[in-house]
Amino acid sequence: MQKMTDITSGKSAEEIQNINTFAHKKSIVEYAGMAELFPVEEHILDNYFPSGPAQVLDLGCGGGRTTVHLAERGYQVTAGDIVPEMVEEARKRISGVAFKVLDATCLDLPSEFFDVVWFSFNGLDYIYPFHNRLSALHEIKRVLKPGGIFVYSSHNILGRCTRINRPLISCLLHYHLAFFYHSLRKPLLQNYWRECHYGDNWLNTYCGIPQRQVGTLKNVGFDLLSVESSYGKSIWEITWKDFWPHYVARKPLVERRM
Numbered sequence: 315m316q317k318m319t320d321i322t323s324g325k326s327a328e329e330i331q332n333i334n335t336f337a338h339k340k341s342i343v344e345y346a347g348m349a350e351l352f353p354v355e356e357h358i359l360d361n362y363f364p365s366g367p368a369q370v371l372d373l374g375c376g377g378g379r380t381t382v383h384l385a386e387r388g389y390q391v392t393a394g395d396i397v398p399e400m401v402e403e404a405r406k407r408i409s410g411v412a413f414k415v416l417d418a419t420c421l422d423l424p425s426e427f428f429d430v431v432w433f434s435f436n437g438l439d440y441i442y443p444f445h446n447r448l449s450a451l452h453e454i455k456r457v458l459k460p461g462g463i464f465v466y467s468s469h470n471i472l473g474r475c476t477r478i479n480r481p482l483i484s485c486l487l488h489y490h491l492a493f494f495y496h497s498l499r500k501p502l503l504q505n506y507w508r509e510c511h512y513g514d515n516w517l518n519t520y521c522g523i524p525q526r527q528v529g530t531l532k533n534v535g536f537d538l539l540s541v542e543s544s545y546g547k548s549i550w551e552i553t554w555k556d557f558w559p560h561y562v563a564r565k566p567l568v569e570r571r572m
């Protein structure tokens with residue numbers, strides 16, 4: 315198994331914190347125990363994934379929750395995660411999938427190979443700082459075929475603050491004091507916040523509003539196909555209600571001049 319020091323070399327303290335949190339025993343057990351797709355993921359699979367055989371990269375596969383469903387649908391699946399223990403757990407669950415330890419910021423994969431890249435359940439948000447997140451987006455675009463689809467979900471600070479049934483002030487007290495402290499002198503609506511995960515283990519989590527996400531996708535050179543959510547249809551409704559919307563984007567058939 316790959317050593318943690320190889321994986322974390324050159325990474326920021328915040329990202330190493332995130333990787334260690336996901337490598338925590340309780341985290342491995344939790345993700346290996348997950349099996350169901352979220353309804354919005356089913357919707358995206360049914361409506362945006364190719365219907366025939368296709369090469370799909372399940373990036374940040376965790377314990378294999380999504381990998382199992384992709385393989386069951388007959389796709390040729392490559393699945394990878396930055397945490398080797400996650401990859402091992404996922405490998406135990408399913409055969410016929412090419413599993414690899416993968417870092418989204420420098421993918422050890424060929425260019426223009428995949429029809430779809432899926433970075434499910436907010437995995438992209440744990441890459442720190444923002445310029446490394448951008449490197450991951452460029453890498454994802456590189457490994458996609460022209461016309462290939464990129465699907466991911468990502469946290470949204472406004473959706474979190476106004477979450478239904480949770481008064482704003484109690485939400486702020488419970489979740490966001492550390493975030494606001496961390497955010498001083500940084501762009502508030504496109505920033506990282508901190509949440510507690512397993513006792514003392516923090517996750518430094520990107521939390522940009524959908525409008526910022528859409529702008530970033532465009533700047534990287536993707537065409538946005540849809541912002542998907544169970545909380546609404548319009549981007550503003552989603553912005554105020556959904557804690558982590560889903561994004562569906564396409565690599566253009568002909569590369570745009572940036």
Ligand SMILES: C[S@@+](CC[C@H](N)C(=O)[O-])C[C@H]1O[C@@H](n2cnc3c(N)ncnc32)[C@H](O)[C@@H]1O
Nearest residue numbers: 336374375376379395396397417418434435437
């Ligand atoms: C919230 S978990 C989701 C796991 C899985 N996709 C699921 O839906 O159950 C996020 C995953 O992203 C992985 N991850 C974080 N940074 C990564 C990176 N740079 N490259 C690849 N995977 C990464 C974590 O190790 C973790 O397994």
